[in-house]
Amino acid sequence: MKIDREQWHMIIALLVVGVVCTLLLATTNIFTKAPIAQAERQALMDALMQVLPEHHNDPISDTRDITIDSDKKPTRFYFSRNEDNTINTIAWQVTAPDGYNGSIHILMAVHPDGSINAIRVTDHKETPGLGDGITKNHPWLDSFDNKSLNNARWAVKKDGGDFDQFTGATITPRAVVKAVKKGLEMFTKIKSKLLKKTQQQTEAQHAMP
Amino acid sequence: MQCHDPNEKPVNQKAEIFANGFWHNNTIFAQLLGMCPLLGVTTSAENGFWMGAATLLALICSNLTVSLIRGAIPANVRIPAYITIIAAFVSMIEMSMNAWMHEMYLILGLFIPLIVVNCAILGRAEAFASKNTPINSLVDALAMGLGFTFALVLLGGVRELLGQGEVFGFDIFGADYPDVLMFILPPGAFIALGFILAGVNIINRNMEARKDKQAAMLANMQTKDVNTVEIQS
Numbered sequence: 548m549k550i551d552r553e554q555w556h557m558i559i560a561l562l563v564v565g566v567v568c569t570l571l572l573a574t575t576n577i578f579t580k581a582p583i584a585q586a587e588r589q590a591l592m593d594a595l596m597q598v599l600p601e602h603h604n605d606p607i608s609d610t611r612d613i614t615i616d617s618d619k620k621p622t623r624f625y626f627s628r629n630e631d632n633t634i635n636t637i638a639w640q641v642t643a644p645d646g647y648n649g650s651i652h653i654l655m656a657v658h659p660d661g662s663i664n665a666i667r668v669t670d671h672k673e674t675p676g677l678g679d680g681i682t683k684n685h686p687w688l689d690s691f692d693n694k695s696l697n698n699a700r701w702a703v704k705k706d707g708g709d710f711d712q713f714t715g716a717t718i719t720p721r722a723v724v725k726a727v728k729k730g731l732e733m734f735t736k737i738k739s740k741l742l743k744k745t746q747q748q749t750e751a752q753h754a755m756p
Numbered sequence: 757m758q759c760h761d762p763n764e765k766p767v768n769q770k771a772e773i774f775a776n777g778f779w780h781n782n783t784i785f786a787q788l789l790g791m792c793p794l795l796g797v798t799t800s801a802e803n804g805f806w807m808g809a810a811t812l813l814a815l816i817c818s819n820l821t822v823s824l825i826r827g828a829i830p831a832n833v834r835i836p837a838y839i840t841i842i843a844a845f846v847s848m849i850e851m852s853m854n855a856w857m858h859e860m861y862l863i864l865g866l867f868i869p870l871i872v873v874n875c876a877i878l879g880r881a882e883a884f885a886s887k888n889t890p891i892n893s894l895v896d897a898l899a900m901g902l903g904f905t906f907a908l909v910l911l912g913g914v915r916e917l918l919g920q921g922e923v924f925g926f927d928i929f930g931a932d933y934p935d936v937l938m939f940i941l942p943p944g945a946f947i948a949l950g951f952i953l954a955g956v957n958i959i960n961r962n963m964e965a966r967k968d969k970q971a972a973m974l975a976n977m978q979t980k981d982v983n984t985v986e987i988q989s
Contacts, residue, residue, distance in 0.1 A: 553830065556830050557830045557832055557833045560828060560829050560830055561833050561836060561837060561840075564825075564829075564837045564841060565840060568840050568843070568844035569844075571844050571848060572844055572847055572848065575848040575852070576851060579852060579854065579855040582856060583851070583855045583858075585855075586854065586855060586856070586858035587858070589858070590858055590859075590862075648866060670862065671862075672865040673865075674796070677941065677942075679863070714941070715941050715942075
C-alpha cells in the first residue's frame with residue numbers, strides 16, 4: 548500500500564496537533580504540580596483542624612505510617628495530643644470505593660477508646676445538590692460524633708441502621724457509612740500496636756536531650 | 757430617508773456576531789446545547805458562574821486555535837484534531853483549577869473534564885472558527901461563552917433562590933423561608949429551565965413584534981413621502 552500526498556498531509560497534521568497538545572499538557576502539569584500538592588495539603592490541614600479536638604502538638608508532623616493491606620499504600624495516622632502528651636485523638640483517611648461516582652475520601656478522627664470525634668469528606672465526585680450533602684450537611688456529619696462499633700447500627704436508615712440517607716441519594720451516604728465502619732474495625736485490630744509503639748516512640752523522643 | 761434599517765445593513769459585523777452568539781443563537785436558549793452541565797451544576801448561582809467561566813475559557817482557546825490553523829488541517833481529519841485541541845485546553849483548565857481554585861474544583865468535580873464533550877464547543881469550532889478569521893472567532897467565542905454563562909447563572913440563581921432562599925449565598929427571603937428542595941434536585945432544573953425558556957420566547961416575540969411595527973411605520977412614512985411628491989407634481 549502506498550501512502551499518497553493527501554494521506555501524508557492528514558497524518559502529519561494529526562501528529563503535529565497531538566505532539567503540540569501533549570507538550571502543552573506536560574508544561575501545565577509541571578507548573579501546576581506544586582500548587583496542586585500545596586492546595587491538597589492545605590485542604591488536609593483545614594480538614595484535620597475540623598475533625599480534631601483541641602490539641603497541643605502539630606498533628607501534621609506527628610504521624611505514623613502503618614501498612615494494613617500489604618498490597619496497598621500504607622495509611623498515615625495523625626496524632627492529636629493533650630498537654631501531658633497523651634493521645635486524645637487519632638485521625639486517618641479512609642476511602643469509600645463504592646460512591647455513586649467513584650471513590651469518596653473521608654478523614655475520620657477517633658478517640659483511643661474507639662468512639663468517633665468527627666468525620667469530614669475531603670474529596671469526592673458525587674452529584675452536586677444530591678450526594679454532595681456529605682460535605683455540606685453538617686447535622687448529618689455530626690451524627691457520626693461519639694459513635695463507636697458498640698453503640699450504633701452501622702448502616703443507613705433504609706437498611707435498618709442509625710444514619711440518615713439523603714433525599715434522592717442513598718448510595719453516597721451508604722458508601723460513607725460503610726467506609727467509616729470498616730475504618731473503625733481496622734482501628735480495633737491495630738489499636739494496641741498503633742498506640743503502644745507511638746507511646747514508646749514519644750518516650751524515646753523525650754529521652755533524647 | 758437617511759435612516760438605517762438595522763435588518764438590511766449590519767452597522768458592525770462584530771457587534772452582529774456578538775448579538776448573535778449572546779442572544780439570537782444562544783447555546784442554551786436557542787440551540788439547547790450543553791444541557792448536561794446546565795442541568796447538572798446549576799444548584800447555585802456561584803456554581804453556574806464558575807462552570808460558565810471555565811467553559812468560556814475553553815471556548816475562547818479552542819475557537820482561536822482552530823481559526824488560526826484552519827488552513828492547515830485537512831477536512832477528513834478535522835474532527836479528531838479539534839477534539840484533541842479542545843481536550844488539551846480543558847485538561848489545562850482542570851489542572852489550573854485544581855491548583856488555584858481547589859474548593860470550586862472539588863464542587864464542580866466531574867463536570868470540568870466533561871466540558872470536552874460539550875457539543876457547543878466542538879459546534880463552534882466546526883461551524884464558525886474553521887471558516888472565519890481569528891478576531892471574529894474570538895468575538896464569537898466570547899459571545900457564545902458569555903451567553904452560556906449568563907444562562908447558567910440565571911438558572912443557578914433561580915434554583916438557589918427558590919430552593920434555598922439565597923442568591924450567590926446572600927439571604928434574600930430571610931431565615932423563615934421554607935426551602936423547596938425540589939428546585940435543588942434534578943426535576944427542579946428541568947422545571948426552572950422550562951419557565952426560563954418560555955420567558956425567553958416571550959421576550960423574542962415582543963422584540964419581533966416591535967421590529968415589525970417599526971418596519972410598518974417606516975413603510976408607511978415612505979408611502980407618505982411618495983404621496984407628497986405626487987401631490988406636489
